[in-house]
Amino acid sequence: MLKNILSRIAYSTNHINVLKPAAITFDLTDRCPLRCKTCGKWVSKGERQELDTQAWKTVISSLRQWLGNYRVCLSGGEPFIREDIFDIISFAHKQGVYVSAVSSGYPIDEAMAKKIADSGISGLSITLNGITPATHDFTRGVEGSHARALRAIELLNTSKKNMFVCVETVLMENNQREIPDVIEFTKEKRLNGISFQALYNKTSFLPYDYNHHFQEENAWHLNSPLWPKDYHKMHSTIDEIIGYKKKGYLIGNSVESLAWMKRYFQDPNELLAVKCMVGLSNFSIDPYGETRLCFNMDPIGNVLQQTPKQIWRGKKAVQQRKAVKGCKNTCRILMCNSTA
Ligand code: SF4
Numbered sequence: 001m002l003k004n005i006l007s008r009i010a011y012s013t014n015h016i017n018v019l020k021p022a023a024i025t026f027d028l029t030d031r032c033p034l035r036c037k038t039c040g041k042w043v044s045k046g047e048r049q050e051l052d053t054q055a056w057k058t059v060i061s062s063l064r065q066w067l068g069n070y071r072v073c074l075s076g077g078e079p080f081i082r083e084d085i086f087d088i089i090s091f092a093h094k095q096g097v098y099v100s101a102v103s104s105g106y107p108i109d110e111a112m113a114k115k116i117a118d119s120g121i122s123g124l125s126i127t128l129n130g131i132t133p134a135t136h137d138f139t140r141g142v143e144g145s146h147a148r149a150l151r152a153i154e155l156l157n158t159s160k161k162n163m164f165v166c167v168e169t170v171l172m173e174n175n176q177r178e179i180p181d182v183i184e185f186t187k188e189k190r191l192n193g194i195s196f197q198a199l200y201n202k203t204s205f206l207p208y209d210y211n212h213h214f215q216e217e218n219a220w221h222l223n224s225p226l227w228p229k230d231y232h233k234m235h236s237t238i239d240e241i242i243g244y245k246k247k248g249y250l251i252g253n254s255v256e257s258l259a260w261m262k263r264y265f266q267d268p269n270e271l272l273a274v275k276c277m278v279g280l281s282n283f284s285i286d287p288y289g290e291t292r293l294c295f296n297m298d299p300i301g302n303v304l305q306q307t308p309k310q311i312w313r314g315k316k317a318v319q320q321r322k323a324v325k326g327c328k329n330t331c332r333i334l335m336c337n338s339t340a
């Protein structure tokens with residue numbers, strides 16, 4: 001707690017040298033077999049050379065040297081389509097790094113579930129956007145993706161050792177009526193919890209090999225068919241989630257962040273009252289080594305040319321922290337951007 005308060009003071013007074021990143025993400029690939037309506041990663045042509053196994057191992061080691069034991073989340077794209085994924089996880093695990101990952105579950109068959117259980121990974125989140133195949137498959141853009149997600153959850157549940165298996169769900173118009181059933185499902189399967197993300201602009205989740213430049217985008221929801229048509233209904237859904245949490249169900253979001261989600265779905269600009277904290281804690285490395293504090297802004301360096309510590313303390317990072325403090329976007333609602 002005290003450490004948290006001191007970090008925030010150091011951040012707001014620009015004494016960044018005393019800070020270190022706490023939310024580290026390796027986006028291992030832009031490639032993905034799904035076609036989600038909430039994400040544009042899959043438009044990647046996969047033509048740009050991704051960091052190879054050795055380059056990721058070098059990154060893992062230099063972060064270990066700088067930070068000691070640290071936590072990293074492996075993401076993408078779909079991280080489990082990389083052939084060297086288990087080599088990367090095992091290497092990090094042997095160095096004492098706490099590794100978690102997010103996946104659609106799509107590529108996880110029986111053999112892969114066993115490898116995941118043996119890899120040393122600490123936790124895995126599978127996205128489940130609905131209890132019915134129709135809802136989940138619609139949002140994910142590929143028929144059969146619901147069956148594959150359920151298969152992954154079953155297999156991981158059977159083969160897991162000390163690993164946490166959780167569910168992540170994006171809240172939107174199309175799935176709000178199914179949320180209680182999804183929560184009950186996580187309890188019935190004895191999973192380690194469920195976390196909710198609020199719907200955000202799909203064009204913020206483009207592949208990093210795409211020519212995408214930062215822009216303010218606070219009116220996107222007006223044209224999104226996935227945005228709740230009646231915010232009162234979404235408020236009721238979120239109140240139900242809070243009710244489950246109070247009854248002891250394993251809901252990963254804080255009550256405070258769920259309350260912010262209600263305000264966001266009523267009017268996204270309400271979020272501007274909350275500071276975006278990505279400059280304080282985030283350190284996100286993309287498939288090509290480009291590194292960012294904010295996933296939407298330009299890179300502050302590349303791990304092929306500098307060490308993570310040099311990047312974190314470099315001039316571009318200082319400039320980006322200023323830009324973050326003045327940013328008027330509302331993707332601070334996303335859990336990885338530390339709203340509450
Ligand atoms: S949200 Fe995840 S599973 Fe869906 S297209 Fe994007 S990277 Fe793939």
Ligand code: SF4
Nearest residue numbers: 276294327329331332
């Ligand atoms: S709100 Fe935060 S995460 Fe979103 S674009 Fe602005 S600085 Fe980046």
